[in-house]
Amino acid sequence: MFKAIFENVRQKSPLIHNITNYVTVNDCANMLLACGGSPIMADELEDAVEITAICGGLNINIGTLNRRTIPTMFAAGKRANELSHPVILDPVGAGASALRTDTALELLKKVKFAVIRGNISEIKTLALGSGTTKGVDADVADRVMEENLDGAVAFAKGFARRIGTIIAITGAIDIVTDGERAFCIRNGRPEMSAITGTGCQLSALTAAFITANPDRLLEAVAAAVCAMGLCGEIAWKRMTGLDGNSSYRNYIIDAMYRLTPAALEEGAKYEMR
Amino acid sequence: MFKAIFENVRQKSPLIHNITNYVTVNDCANMLLACGGSPIMADELEDAVEITAICGGLNINIGTLNRRTIPTMFAAGKRANELSHPVILDPVGAGASALRTDTALELLKKVKFAVIRGNISEIKTLALGSGTTKGVDADVADRVMEENLDGAVAFAKGFARRIGTIIAITGAIDIVTDGERAFCIRNGRPEMSAITGTGCQLSALTAAFITANPDRLLEAVAAAVCAMGLCGEIAWKRMTGLDGNSSYRNYIIDAMYRLTPAALEEGAKYEMR
Amino acid sequence: MFKAIFENVRQKSPLIHNITNYVTVNDCANMLLACGGSPIMADELEDAVEITAICGGLNINIGTLNRRTIPTMFAAGKRANELSHPVILDPVGAGASALRTDTALELLKKVKFAVIRGNISEIKTLALGSGTTKGVDADVADRVMEENLDGAVAFAKGFARRIGTIIAITGAIDIVTDGERAFCIRNGRPEMSAITGTGCQLSALTAAFITANPDRLLEAVAAAVCAMGLCGEIAWKRMTGLDGNSSYRNYIIDAMYRLTPAALEEGAKYEMR
Numbered sequence: 001m002f003k004a005i006f007e008n009v010r011q012k013s014p015l016i017h018n019i020t021n022y023v024t025v026n027d028c029a030n031m032l033l034a035c036g037g038s039p040i041m042a043d044e045l046e047d048a049v050e051i052t053a054i055c056g057g058l059n060i061n062i063g064t065l066n067r068r069t070i071p072t073m074f075a076a077g078k079r080a081n082e083l084s085h086p087v088i089l090d091p092v093g094a095g096a097s098a099l100r101t102d103t104a105l106e107l108l109k110k111v112k113f114a115v116i117r118g119n120i121s122e123i124k125t126l127a128l129g130s131g132t133t134k135g136v137d138a139d140v141a142d143r144v145m146e147e148n149l150d151g152a153v154a155f156a157k158g159f160a161r162r163i164g165t166i167i168a169i170t171g172a173i174d175i176v177t178d179g180e181r182a183f184c185i186r187n188g189r190p191e192m193s194a195i196t197g198t199g200c201q202l203s204a205l206t207a208a209f210i211t212a213n214p215d216r217l218l219e220a221v222a223a224a225v226c227a228m229g230l231c232g233e234i235a236w237k238r239m240t241g242l243d244g245n246s247s248y249r250n251y252i253i254d255a256m257y258r259l260t261p262a263a264l265e266e267g268a269k270y271e272m273r
Numbered sequence: 274m275f276k277a278i279f280e281n282v283r284q285k286s287p288l289i290h291n292i293t294n295y296v297t298v299n300d301c302a303n304m305l306l307a308c309g310g311s312p313i314m315a316d317e318l319e320d321a322v323e324i325t326a327i328c329g330g331l332n333i334n335i336g337t338l339n340r341r342t343i344p345t346m347f348a349a350g351k352r353a354n355e356l357s358h359p360v361i362l363d364p365v366g367a368g369a370s371a372l373r374t375d376t377a378l379e380l381l382k383k384v385k386f387a388v389i390r391g392n393i394s395e396i397k398t399l400a401l402g403s404g405t406t407k408g409v410d411a412d413v414a415d416r417v418m419e420e421n422l423d424g425a426v427a428f429a430k431g432f433a434r435r436i437g438t439i440i441a442i443t444g445a446i447d448i449v450t451d452g453e454r455a456f457c458i459r460n461g462r463p464e465m466s467a468i469t470g471t472g473c474q475l476s477a478l479t480a481a482f483i484t485a486n487p488d489r490l491l492e493a494v495a496a497a498v499c500a501m502g503l504c505g506e507i508a509w510k511r512m513t514g515l516d517g518n519s520s521y522r523n524y525i526i527d528a529m530y531r532l533t534p535a536a537l538e539e540g541a542k543y544e545m546r
Numbered sequence: 547m548f549k550a551i552f553e554n555v556r557q558k559s560p561l562i563h564n565i566t567n568y569v570t571v572n573d574c575a576n577m578l579l580a581c582g583g584s585p586i587m588a589d590e591l592e593d594a595v596e597i598t599a600i601c602g603g604l605n606i607n608i609g610t611l612n613r614r615t616i617p618t619m620f621a622a623g624k625r626a627n628e629l630s631h632p633v634i635l636d637p638v639g640a641g642a643s644a645l646r647t648d649t650a651l652e653l654l655k656k657v658k659f660a661v662i663r664g665n666i667s668e669i670k671t672l673a674l675g676s677g678t679t680k681g682v683d684a685d686v687a688d689r690v691m692e693e694n695l696d697g698a699v700a701f702a703k704g705f706a707r708r709i710g711t712i713i714a715i716t717g718a719i720d721i722v723t724d725g726e727r728a729f730c731i732r733n734g735r736p737e738m739s740a741i742t743g744t745g746c747q748l749s750a751l752t753a754a755f756i757t758a759n760p761d762r763l764l765e766a767v768a769a770a771v772c773a774m775g776l777c778g779e780i781a782w783k784r785m786t787g788l789d790g791n792s793s794y795r796n797y798i799i800d801a802m803y804r805l806t807p808a809a810l811e812e813g814a815k816y817e818m819r
Contacts, residue, residue, distance in 0.1 A: 022295040022568040023575055023587050029296055029469035034518050039469065040366070041296050044339040050370040066590040066614065068339065093586070097596035194803065196575035196585065238515055242784055244803025245580050246796040250519040257467065257517025295568040302569055302742035307791050312742065313639070314569050317612040323643035341612065511788055523792040530740065530790025 002223040003265035005213050010036035010261070014211035017055040017080075018204060019043045019073055021063025021092065024197025027249065028059075028204040034256035035227070037208035043069045048076045053083060057211030059204050060107065061090040062100055070103055077111030086114035086210045086217070090203035094118065095125035105129060108163065114210055115221050117168040117203050120144055120152065127159040144171045153182045153273050166221050168206065170199060174229070176222045183222040186269045187229025189236045194245040198252070202228045205256070226268035231255035233267070275496040276538035278486050283309035283534070287484035290328040290353075291477060292316045292346055294336025294365065297470025300522065301332075301477040307529035308500070310481035316342045321349045326356060330484030332477050333380065334363040335373055343376055350384030359387035359483045359490070363476035367391065368398035378402065381436065387483055388494050390441040390476050393417055393425065400432040417444045426455045426546050439494050441479065443472060447502070449495045456495040459542045460502025462509045467518040471525070475501045478529070499541035504528035506540070548769040549811035551759050556582035556807070560757035563601040563626075564750060565589045565619055567609025567638065570743025573795065574605075574750040580802035581773070583754035589615045594622040599629060603757030605750050606653065607636040608646055616649055623657030632660035632756045632763070636749035640664065641671035651675065654709065660756055661767050663714040663749045666690055666698065673705040690717045699728045699819050712767050714752065716745060720775070722768045729768040732815045733775025735782045740791040744798070748774045751802070772814035777801035779813070 015038045020028060025041060032039040042051040052058055058080040060073050080087045089111075091104040104126055107113075116126065120142045144152045153175055160167040161179030169175045174185040192198045206224040213220035235251035243251075288311045293301060298314060305312040315324040325331055331353040333346050353360045362384075364377040377399055380386075389399065393415045417425045426448055433440040434452030442448045447458040465471045479497040486493035508524035516524075561584045566574060571587060578585040588597040598604055604626040606619050626633045635657075637650040650672055653659075662672065666688045690698045699721055706713040707725030715721045720731040738744045752770040759766035781797035789797075 021587070023571050023585075025296050026299060026469060026572060030519050030522065033467045033469060039296075040369070041294070041337050042366075042370070043337060044372065046340075047338055047370050047372040050372070051366075054369060064587050064589060065593055067592075068341070068614070093588075093597075096586070096600060097588070097593050099590065099593040099596070194579045196572060196579060242797070242800060242804065244800030246576050246799035246803070249576065250523065250796065251515070253519035254515060254517030257519070258515065298569050299572060299742060303792050303795065306740045306742060312569075313642070314567070314610050315639075315643070316610060317645065319613075320611055320643050320645040323645070324639075327642060341614070523796065524788070526792035527788060527790030530792070531788065 001219055002226060002268050003261040005209065005216065005220050005223040006227065006261040006264050008212040009208050012212045013038055014056040014208050015040060016057050016059055016204065016207045016211060017042065017052045017076065018059045019048060019069060019076060020059065020061035020200065023063055024200040027197050027201050027253065030253050031201040031256060032204050032208055034253050035205055035208050043072050045072045045075055048072045049079045052076045052079045055085065057085050057207045058087045059207040060087065061092055061200055061203060062103060063092040063200065065100055065103060073107060074110055077107065081112050086214065087111060088115045088117060088203055088207045088210065089113045090200060091116065091118045091122045091126060094122040101125055113165045114217055115166040115168060115206060117170065117206055119171055119199065120169050123159065123167060123169050144169060144173050144175065149173060149184060153177065153184065157182055166218055168221055168225060170202065170225065174225050176218065176225055178218045181218065182273045183270045184273050185222065185225050185229060187226050187233060189232045191236065191248065192232045195249045222270060223264065226270060227256065227259060227264050230264060230267040231259060274492055275499060275541050276534040278482060278489060278493050278496040279500065279534040279537050281485040282481050285485040286311055287329040287481050288313060289330050289332055289477065289480045289484060290315065290325045290349065291332045292321060292342060292349060293332065293334035293473065296336055297473040300470050300474050300526065303526050304474040304529060305477050305481055307526050308478055308481050316345050318345045318348055321345045322352045325349045325352045328358065330358050330480045331360045332480040333360065334365055334473055334476060335376060336365040336473065338373055338376060346380060347383055350380065354385050359487065360384060361388040361390060361476055361480045361483065362386045363473060364389065364391045364395045364399060367395040374398055386438045387490055388439045388441060388479060390443065390479055392444055392472065393442050396432065396440060396442050417442060417446050417448065422446060422457060426450065426457065430455055439491055441494055441498060443475065443498065447498050449491065449498055451491045454491065455546045456543045457546050458495065458498050458502060460499050460506060462505045464509065464521065465505045468522045495543060496537065499543060500529065500532060500537050503537060503540040504532060547765055548772060548814050549807040551755060551762065551766050551769040552773065552807040552810050554758040555754050558758040559584055560602040560754050561586060562603050562605055562750065562753045562757060563588065563598045563622065564605045565594060565615060565622060566605065566607035566746065569609055570746040573743050573747050573799065576799050577747040577802060578750050578754055580799050581751055581754050589618050591618045591621055594618045595625045598622045598625045601631065603631050603753045604633045605753040606633065607638055607746055607749060608649055609638040609746065611646055611649060619653060620656055623653065627658050632760065633657060634661045634663060634749055634753045634756065635659045636746060637662065637664045637668045637672055640668040647671055659711045660763055661712040661714060661752060663716065663752055665745065666715050666717055669705065669713060669715050690715060690719050690721065695719060695730060699723065699730065703728055712764055714767055714771060716748065716771065720771050722764065722771055724764045727764065728819045729816045730819050731768065731771050731775060733772050733779060735778045737782065737794065738778045741795045768816065769810065772816060773802065773805060773810050776810060776813040777805060
């Protein structure tokens with residue numbers, strides 16, 4: 001199934017509009033190109049509404065949130081909804097500041113998202129309307145592990161059902177659910193967290209996967225999450241004793257560039273819960 | 274001839290002021306350093322006018338255009354004109370939105386550009402005052418290929434003559450013309466389009482080449498275009514079966530860092546039309 | 547001593563708030579992760595004051611200074627001071643424009659910095675209240691070399707004493723002083739200046755080192771400067787005849803990721819003056 005989903009990405013080359021942070025934007029663009037998609041960045045209100053219309057999907061990332069681009073996120077989200085383009089939200093740092101939390105919660109009210117992808121702290125913040133985040137990384141106490149997986153899945157399903165949006169919680173084990181079914185994904189490497197923006201890259205990637213597979217959104221999100229983790233595994237095998245997080249970053253994007261749909265099908269590690 | 278032009282870049286180390294997008298800006302800076310130039314980025318109105326004055330050339334790129342930096346582009350362009358510094362325009366995404374198209378057209382009216390570098394869709398938009406662009410990439414229907422090269426050269430010459438500016442249209446075959454003579458350049462690799470910002474990097478590179486060669490602008494632009502394509506070819510030879518677009522990006526900049534003026538002279542592939 | 551200092555960075559994993567330029571921000575984030583720290587970027591006034599509070603240290607870099615983020619720098623600096631978080635200033639391009647010079651000087655008045663790190667031109671500008679800078683690089687006439695080292699040390703000590711802040715002047719020879727003691731550091735490679743943002747990365751790194759070592763600030767700054775230079779040396783040994791400044795950038799960050807506290811202790815090259 002993931003094979004066909006990834007083939008659609010390669011064949012349709014979806015154009016993705018990204019309103020995202022300036023920290024990881026270059027890697028997001030190269031990741032989109034690596035998977036077969038095409039990126040465009042536009043964050044000025046007037047520009048973005050038009051750009052969204054020529055794209056197939058919209059990726060909103062609140063990483064370096066600012067007053068100028070917040071109205072752009074709402075307007076582009078609204079336009080994308082009108083055009084039935086899938087929209088993804090990456091609530092970077094939700095829970096770390098009122099501006100981030102409030103903006104993310106307000107976006108949830110005004111924009112219909114196909115997917116929200118974040119770490120467990122960020123998603124909990126959105127679900128509970130509050131929470132604490134140590135910076136933009138998952139709160140250590142709240143990591144999703146084998147021993148608390150069932151509880152995390154139940155939480156994710158409940159939130160997904162309540163807001164009618166696919167929830168992707170990424171961490172040591174990733175959970176992707178539409179409220180009914182949940183993919184528990186075990187691809188990836190812990191060292192990926194030593195690279196800035198692997199989460200942002202995954203959100204951009206997911207935007208391409210859902211845009212190319214509008215009829216199988218849940219599977220498309222799961223395929224993107226598996227693909228990112230699998231590329232992390234493949235790239236790790238290239239690492240020499242001299243390589244560190246900067247080369248690892250390059251190797252992961254390289255791996256996505258080389259990844260075949262068949263290799264994704266074969267390498268995806270997940271179970272349904 | 275290209276040998277002497279590139280030697281001037283290495284020897285004069287031109288300082289280039291870049292008002293550019295936040296997606297590819299880091300690669301533009303490293304590309305400028307790789308060729309022997311020196312980059313400075315400043316986009317706040319008050320700052321930019323002063324920074325332009327201490328630089329030798331100005332590179333304006335409308336990639337992530339916004340209301341704050343548009344007035345900066347006009348003011349810095351005006352100041353550079355007063356100082357007779359060469360100015361280059363990279364009209365990223367012209368044709369994709371009214372803001373981009375209108376800003377580019379207005380810049381053409383108010384600022385005297387030495388060079389405009391874009392893909393065929395962007396240049397057509399500026400020439401015709403309208404057009405459609407699929408994102409920031411060349412419209413497939415309008416690619417410059419062998420079978421339509423004569424027509425594209427005639428179009429580029431006409432536009433260059435009309436506005437008195439060197440036009441560089443980059444794609445499968447690149448065209449560089451001042452309205453009288455046209456370089457048709459066949460350096461480069463198609464895989465370069467899978468890297469975000471190779472066009473932006475070329476514009477920054479071109480700014481360095483023209484700033485170091487004020488008396489041979491047309492040849493300097495052609496040399497920069499050949500150099501970028503040649504580095505794409507050299508870098509491609511390094512690629513292993515594990516490398517993808519992210520490593521390719523690094524290798525191209527690396528190749529520019531290592532490129533000698535003699536190697537550019539020897540590797541440049543062009544004909545005059 | 548540097549061994550224990552670096553061990554603290556690895557063990558405490560300090561969270562650093564960066565208000566920095568969009569040119570080199572991604573490399574700063576990856577450098578922070580490489581050393582064992584954790585980065586967060588926030589530059590909107592409302593957001594930044596809260597983010598600073600959850601961090602351990604603050605890194606202010608005026609690289610692409612603009613009107614929106616200047617008030618943020620003052621407010622975040624004030625908040626960090628209230629919380630006794632160490633704050634570092636990287637006065638990129640001070641001396642190159644009035645906006646940069648004036649903002650840096652005003653920041654010195656309003657915010658208590660633990661450290662200021664810049665090249666000799668930038669630091670002279672701050673010390674003298676004026677100066678000239680060729681872009682963001684050190685003025686050639688003012689390079690710190692063996693023959694003028696004593697004079698430069700005396701200048702740095704005097705400035706450090708006067709403002710009660712550790713001064714780090716980086717160049718061919720680096721000087722780190724609190725006004726009483728001065729580390730003269732000879733780690734590093736000249737080729738590091740062909741990479742955009744090695745200075746910015748060092749400032750981010752320094753923020754992590756001082757945040758993890760509040761009781762030994764001077765030694766922590768010296769350790770960070772030695773670590774950066776040492777990684778430049780280690781990375782240079784990896785360079786093949788095909789590698790250039792882009793791969794070198796990756797290799798330096800990689801080297802920091804792999805650097806052990808013991809290797810830093812052994813590889814640090816400094817004398818006290």
